[in-house]
Amino acid sequence: MNAVEIEAAISDLALLPFDGQEFPFAFLAAFGNKETAIKRLRSGNNNLSDVPGGVLQRNNIHIAVCKAGSVSETLKALRASPATAKAKAKFILATDGQTLEAEDLATGETIAPVYPDFPNYLGFFLPLAGIATIKEIKDNPVDVRATGRLNKLYVELLRENPDWATEERRADMNHFMARLIFCFFAEDTDIFNGEGLFTQTIEQWSERDGSNTHQLLAEIFRAMNIKSGDRGICEPRLPNWANGFPYVNGGLFSGSTDAPRFTRMARTYLIHAGNLNWKEINPDIFGSMIQAVADDEERGALGMHYTSVPNILKVLNPLFLDDLRAQLEDAGQNERKLLNLRKRLAHIRVFDPACGSGNFLVIAYKQMREIEFEINRRRNETHRGSDIPLTNFRGIELREFPAEIARLALIIAEYQCDVRYRGQKDALADFLPLSKENWIICGNALRLDWLSICPPTGTGVKVTADDLFQTPLDQSEIDFENEGGETYICGNPPYLGSRDQKDEHKSDLKALFDKRIQNWKSLDYVAGWFLKAADYSIKTQAFTAFVTTNSICQGLQVPILWTEIFRVGCSIEFAHTSFRWANLASHNAGVTVAIVGIAAQPRNPRRLFSLDTSGSTVERQCMHINAYLASGESVIIDKASHPLSALSEMTFGNTPIDGGYLLLSRDERDALGLTQEQQHRFVRRILGSAEFIRGLERYCLWINDQHLAEALTIDAIAQRVHHVRSVRLNGGKTARDIAERSHQFQRMFFGLNSTLIVPGVSSESRPYLPVGYETSETVISNLAFALYDAPLWNMALIASRLHLVWIGTVCGKLETRYRYSNTLGWNTFPVPLLTEQNKADLTACAEAILLAREAHFPATIAELYDPEKMPANLRHAHERNDEVLERIYIGRRFKNDTERLEKLFELYTQMTASAVAQPPKKSSRGKK
Template sequence: MNAVEIEEAVSDLVLQPFDAAEFSFQFLAAFGNKATTIKRLRSGSTNQSDVDGGVLQRNNIHIAVAPAGEVGETLAALRASPKTASAKAKFILATDGETVEAEDLVGGDVIACAYADLPQNFAMFLPLAGISTVKEIKNNPIDVKATGRLNKLYVELLKDNPDWATEDKRRELNQFMARLIFCFFAEDTGIFRENQFTATITQMSHAGHGSSEEQWGNTHEVLTELFRAMDTPVTHEGNFDPRYRQAANIRPYADAFPYVNGGLFTGAVDAPRFSRTARAYLLRAGELDWKEINPDIFGSMIQAVAEDDERGELGMHYTSVPNILKVLNPLFLDDLREQLEAAGDSKQKLRNLRKRLGHIRVFDPACGSGNFLVIAYKEMRAIEAQIVERLGGEANLKLAERRSVIPLSNFYGIEIKGFAAEIARLALLIAEFQADCLYLSQQEARAMVLPLHKTGQITVGNALRLDWLEVCPPVGATLVEEQDLAGPTGRLALEDNGLEEGDRVETYICGNPPYIGDKMQSEVHKSDLEPILSGIVERWRSLDYICGFFIKAVGYIANSRSKCAFVTTKSITQGQQVPLLWPAILKRCAIDFAYRPFKWNNLASDNAGVTCVIVGLKQRVHSGARRLYDDDSLKIVDVISPYLTSGAEIIISGTHQSISGLSRMALGNVLKDDGGLQLDEADVQTLSALERNKYVRKIVGSTEFINGTQRQCLYVRDRDMAAARTIALIDGRMSAVTASRSVSTAPALRSIANEPNIYYHHMAPGRSYTIVVPRVTSENREFLPVGFLPAGVLISDRNYGLVDAPVWNVALIASRLHWVWIGTVCVRMRTDFSYSNTLGWNTFPVPKLTEQDKADLTRTAENILLAREAHFPATIADLYNPDAMPYDLRRAHEENDEVLERIYIGRRFRNDTERLEKLFDLYTKMTARAAPRGKGKSAKKKGKAA
């Protein structure tokens, strides 16, 4: 369930007669709990409550229905319950059907309200549905209610008007919805008379009846007339003049509405038909108090209403204000605030700063419904308000001096979806009106808002195919297509934004562009990237989609006074993406600031694994300190690398030989057998003991190694093939392998079809042992899994192996230093580490080890292995569970880190950032001393059982 559906379910719950026996289960159902889950709670099998009438859902909530008037006492009993603590309940809630009291035991929020007002507080409980809640939604649920009602209306209109679902008409329907939103907002904020729009619809329209044309009533006719009036002027040459309304024959009830225009009502000639149900949804939407709408939240939520594939995710794409400010503050807002602080009470400095505000342009090339633009506008208006206050305040300034110098036309965006673009324009207009009400007065704001003027310049299109310098052109008079609230007007205009040649205009590019990893891209996405990256980036098809936005931004920055900052997944600052992407960026730009990886939260229930970074770029010619953010800390540095570390702008490429002279690490066996060479236990038991010993080997993948399970496969030498094929099981399997390889599209596989015992890539097992390292491991483990396999045991290509290598290699792999290195320079698969021998092991910088160092590391590695053995039969998965790691094993790892880190710097490192900085510094020195190495050609090594 999404937040909108949950709000509706809670609203429906409180409208029903209160049922003390059922309330707890009804409440949990409203937050998406399955019927089977509730059935188990109802039966008592999973309900561990120790409070009378209580229902306890482990890891979620402890609820109890209280006797009349004893809600506070019942809540106290829930709070004091030992079961509340042992079951790790996040919330407690008590109600008697008249009042409700609840507490967020994690966040500390509390509510105490009438039972009927529970829907106003539903957002506090969104974590029960797996949805990360945010302050803005908690404090202002009107945005969720409005989205839900408009969504129901939209769906009903499409059902009633199937012809409006076509591509041509869908744009008209989207604009129709934007008009409704404006009217609802206008009647609740004084732009129109109070309740004027909803009351007129109620009084002048009637619901349909029957099944013929009468079923539609006349709501669409009333709305068409109202919108026609709003598009017809009431003045001529600045004076009131009814001639236009009279000529248009506007009906009296519509003539009472002011002229709005601004492009929003241009061409308002038609409206969809309304069934009785659709009309009811329309009037219900009008009942809400729209003046409380928050344009950045509401815009982001309503964006999904018009998209069939996103409607189930209503509100999920909302980006919280704190996250947006992580981009905007270091990009330019912090600098404005510092300049304000430095200005003090100097009138000249304050006026100069205010002039600077009017010369700032904000450009989001993937703006969606405009939240980055809206937040930027709000924050700039807040700074301007402080300037005005220091200049003498409202009482001592004329209205013209108090009016904002920040035009909406300085806010640019590109959005591929037409409805989202319309909502972005409308959201900016609403934000401006609310700011005028706050910083001027409501009366003055109302006087200035109509007719609607030029709003944000949002271009509908594909940002990777448009020329950004044309969308947000350099300063100077340029003939452009005029834009207003509804988009292009079809007229040409001289665009100057109030800015002139010689003005110090600043353009800041920002946003949260789409990620889309290289494996998830369609050919359409690839065709978007090709004109941008081909010829600039080698192997550009291996880059994430967002890389196109970075390269476009670099081109824009090189041709204008601007900076950019994007939110992105951390993948572009790790692994192979770095040597592919960053040389092209660093030729022209440098990293100005960055946020190291952090969890990105919105309203989605599946966003827990989204780890992002923020990267800000500026022209290389601009010097100055760089800012590196890590959690809540800020470090001022001289240079930020593409890996988001301080130090040199280093780029690490894979190598086929260890820079530290470490043992060779190879990929495990690749069978390419379509399962033919792999045996289950039943297969193995059909063979005699002699046959099993001669032709069967254990093979260990990452899953088997980590979970302690076993798998077996055929391992037949060339010299034994004739004898082996006299055994029915082996002969059948070999024939199956031949058949599958023969029809393969890969020439290399077809070439070995008649040698079915040959592995596509062969890695011989160790004669004494093999040190095994899984290719993929969870980042939640504090140490990389590594261990030994006995002689003769094969590893699959889900592992890397070091054959008969010295034991002290285990100490390196198991160290925190190596964990940090792999997590930075290797690719990530979602939140997991994806190990690489060429990129992770061969590039790992290790100081020259003495024989004593190796002896000490051998001892610490053996201690780790002995600590594991003490807990047999616990698996790697058991032992390295971060919440249940045995003390002696943790202590062995800490001793290993102590010994290794003293080899590096004579003491323990303070944190991972210091570890990385040392490793990059050592890597730079080691590679500078080394002779240039050729990469050579990488090829699969076909091999026979040996």
């Protein structure tokens, strides 16, 4: 469940007649607990409560329903309950159906609303659903509640008005919703003369069955498009009840005033939405949630389109806000310096070329207004109007509705800032009518000329426009002069990995990259925004920072994208290494992202941010940041066909291309009916990543040519070989080429004495990369890498923290898991020249790791390397291995991963600069 669904569920629960026996279970169901879990609690099997009327869910909450007037005493009993502590409950809750009290046991925070109002504390309870508490939602859940109300209204209106759901009328429907949002906000903030004017008018003058609601709305909208002086002569005449609405203009109510028809339920949803307190709406987060309402594909993820303010500030602060605050600090009470800073603020342009519903622009605007107010306060000019124009906050958005919401969110933000910093009277005096200037462009950002939308300093752009809320595609619509100003580009462009891109996305990237670089088809879609920003920055001296998938700073995408960006003339000015960009989905940690800031003339020192083990942000200043978001020169790691250091060759395991007929489970192996001698001759254990890490048992047919005739006398084997041949004959060229030896894998490689196995994919939570030592009887599949007959000291290198850090930086990831690459990770791994004593010491370390694992047989690699359960002797063996290896590199242990990476990149640069590559080593792997 997501936050919107949870809010709807608890709101419905609060409206039902109170049932003391049912409440605990209904409450838990509202937070996403499955019926099976609730059934076990009902039966008492999982209910460990020791409080009368109590229901205790382990690791979650202890609830008790009590008699009237004893809520506080019951909450005290829950707090003191031994069962609460033993079950590690995070919350306690007591209610009598009239009042409700609850406590977060981790923070000590408590709430005590009357029972019908407990849904107002949605943010307090969200951790019960596995959703991290977010300050904006915890303090004020109206954004979530408003999203839910509008979604219900939207769905009901489309059900009653299917023609409004068509492509031809979808824009009308979205424009209608924007009008409603403005009316809800305006009636609660004195923009309309009279609190609740809009909702009360609908409630008073519309029929209960909703039959004339669309007519009332049409008249209200018409009124807000007629100036007061013209209302006496307009035709048809406005009804008296509509005359109370002010003239708004700005294009929001121009054009058609048509409204969809309402049912009784739709009218109810409309009134319920209006009864919320829209005064407290957060335009910086509301927009990203409401945009999902109007998108059929996104509505299933309703409420998850939340971009937290702290995450956005990870972009905006180092991009330009930190500098503004530093200048404010330096200005002190000096009026001249304060005036210069205020002039600077007035000429800063913030440009989001993938603005969605405007989150980045709104937050940038609010932060700048806060700084401007502090300037005015120090200059004793607190009632002064703002010099920061909304038109300096420019954006591009592909879809019309989010673009419309972005404009509306900025208008709301401006009004809220005026109220806060200038007072309600001055804010109202300047608010209406709305301006017709438009600064959010609807179009494809990768196809548009950014210079025409956010032109260089001192360049004017003027294209006539009808109004603010009806944007001609691809056109700027303000006369924009910004002499002496700065431009900061920011945002969270769409990611879309190469496999997820549709034809139109590939076409966009082709138009940008095709004549400039090769292999562009492997790039994430977000790469297009970086290249456009780099080109723009060279011409405008702009600074850019985007949230991006961390994959563009890892693996194969680095040499493709960053070589071109560096060639253009841009450098990385600041970066935030990988972190989770969370949303409001239950138990959903969100996507792993990075933040990268680029500029043609980067400011020094460069700033590199990361999260420490406690989750706190740590800043490091350095001279250079490379494309892997590590301190160091702009080195690019290219694939190498053989190790650059004196290491053994690593290759893919064996590929079956068999339709599954050469592979066997234990039962399938036994069903072959082989003698022990035949089984030894024709069957081998096979390991891929999953089999090695999780201890899964799998086998394969492994038939040497000299044994083929004998193998084919066994019907079960002959049938499998026949099926393999059929699969290959009907496959691609590679499969057809090996169809005549369908008793074998594509390759038949194995170690004569031993094999080291390295999984192709491994969990990012493990403190070390899994690597194993196998006998010559084990086959390695193509889902893992193999080093055949390699000296054991190679294992010590792979199992080290140094190698894990290198792989995590240069190889890329599959989702968040480590994705190994022999050509990028192993062959490029910088290793100093090892003495025979070094190799002996590392061999001893590898043996110690293997012995430590053996002591815990039959524990699997997954169990042994669980970070919370890793055995002490195994951890000690790895730490000893790290100490021995790191002393070879620098004579001591590295202080942290940052220092490790710096040394590795330094060595790699030396290795490649010398242009002396080691010749490929001949493999000693067996082949028969």
